Amino acid sequence: MVDRAVAFCPGHISGYFRRVKGTSVQTTGSIGAGIVISAGVEATVVPADQPQVQVREVDRAGSCSTVLTASPPIAYVMDRLEVTAAVTTVCTFPIGAGFGLSAAALLSATAALNVLYDLGLSTHQVTALAHEAEIVHQTGLGDVAACQGGGLVCREGPGPDGTITRLQDLMAGSLCAVTFGPLPTPAVLKSGPAMAAVEAAFPARCPDSLVDFFHLSRQFAEHSGLITPEVRHALSLCDRAGVPASMTMLGNGVFALGDSAVEVLSAVGEPFHLEIASGGFSIQEHVS
Ligand SMILES: Nc1ncnc2c1ncn2[C@@H]1O[C@H](COP(=O)(O)OP(=O)(O)O)[C@@H](O)[C@H]1O
Numbered sequence: 224m225v226d227r228a229v230a231f232c233p234g235h236i237s238g239y240f241r242r243v244k245g246t247s248v249q250t251t252g253s254i255g256a257g258i259v260i261s262a263g264v265e266a267t268v269v270p271a272d273q274p275q276v277q278v279r280e281v282d283r284a285g286s287c288s289t290v291l292t293a294s295p296p297i298a299y300v301m302d303r304l305e306v307t308a309a310v311t312t313v314c315t316f317p318i319g320a321g322f323g324l325s326a327a328a329l330l331s332a333t334a335a336l337n338v339l340y341d342l343g344l345s346t347h348q349v350t351a352l353a354h355e356a357e358i359v360h361q362t363g364l365g366d367v368a369a370c371q372g373g374g375l376v377c378r379e380g381p382g383p384d385g386t387i388t389r390l391q392d393l394m395a396g397s398l399c400a401v402t403f404g405p406l407p408t409p410a411v412l413k414s415g416p417a418m419a420a421v422e423a424a425f426p427a428r429c430p431d432s433l434v435d436f437f438h439l440s441r442q443f444a445e446h447s448g449l450i451t452p453e454v455r456h457a458l459s460l461c462d463r464a465g466v467p468a469s470m471t472m473l474g475n476g477v478f479a480l481g482d483s484a485v486e487v488l489s490a491v492g493e494p495f496h497l498e499i500a501s502g503g504f505s506i507q508e509h510v511s
């Protein structure tokens with residue numbers, strides 16, 4: 224019997240996406256491209272008589288605060304697994320800002336629950352359940368599939384079994400992002416007009432480099448109708464400085480590439496330094 228299990232999953236910044244409705248949850252999701260980032264979610268699970276979730280964010284000063292005391296997608300996973308546990312998730316990036324933290328929370332929590340109760344789920348089954356929870360709650364479409372591994376990810380088919388190509392060992396230089404506040408993913412995914420504009424803006428190819436990814440993502444953002452005034456201003460500053468930049472999907476924020484990106488975005492916020500993750504979710508420890 225394991226007394227505690229801990230798992231980690233990286234986050235994901237989606238550059239462009241298009242929803243795909245399949246004949247099942249596992250063939251429903253999105254296609255598109257994004258970068259898996261090393262900042263994500265650590266989930267710690269311990270046995271409990273009732274399902275409980277504490278969602279914690281660690282700010283730049285290192286202080287940890289509870290930002291949510293419930294997470295319907297994680298509660299859904301416990302219900303589907305027919306287990307009860309006290310789940311605590313910790314992240315260092317803000318939730319709802321387009322860093323794919325809902326998916327990261329689901330993958331890390333599901334992987335940890337699997338170990339805690341020795342459920343014998345395969346990695347594929349853990350991923351499938353996390354993806355199901357995202358689709359059912361409309362908290363994301365393709366992040367779970369992306370976070371099965373690291374790198375610059377292009378998803379050409381929906382769901383965890385869709386065709387995925389990853390560019391690794393990218394000479395990334397420095398990557399950073401600023402956020403101007405949350406953009407509730409479910410609200411956008413539930414909007415017919417928004418999703419029609421997203422579909423029309425979708426660039427139907429994979430990027431062949433990081434710079435190409437920024438180019439395709441920016442084209443998508445410009446045609447998606449999703450750019451907010453704060454994002455527009457930040458993108459204009461980046462354009463003037465010759466810094467490749469685009470909008471974090473779905474978040475009210477900007478991510479940018481290059482050594483001068485931090486300086487440029489510092490004019491509009493406090494940039495988060497981004498590292499491209501080399502791998503996907505993993506078990507950190509389990510204590511018997
Ligand atoms: N770190 C987390 N831990 C637990 N649940 C989370 C976490 N992040 C998101 N969620 C769940 O997913 C829902 C939607 O989050 P979302 O806006 O998609 O965040 P993001 O854009 O970072 O993926 C939240 O209301 C919450 O229920």
Ligand SMILES: CC(C)(COP(=O)(O)O)[C@@H](O)C(=O)O
Nearest residue numbers: 237240253323363364365473
């Ligand atoms: C862009 C989005 C639909 C949502 O991403 P997030 O807001 O980070 O959950 C993503 O899941 C994708 O399919 O690309």
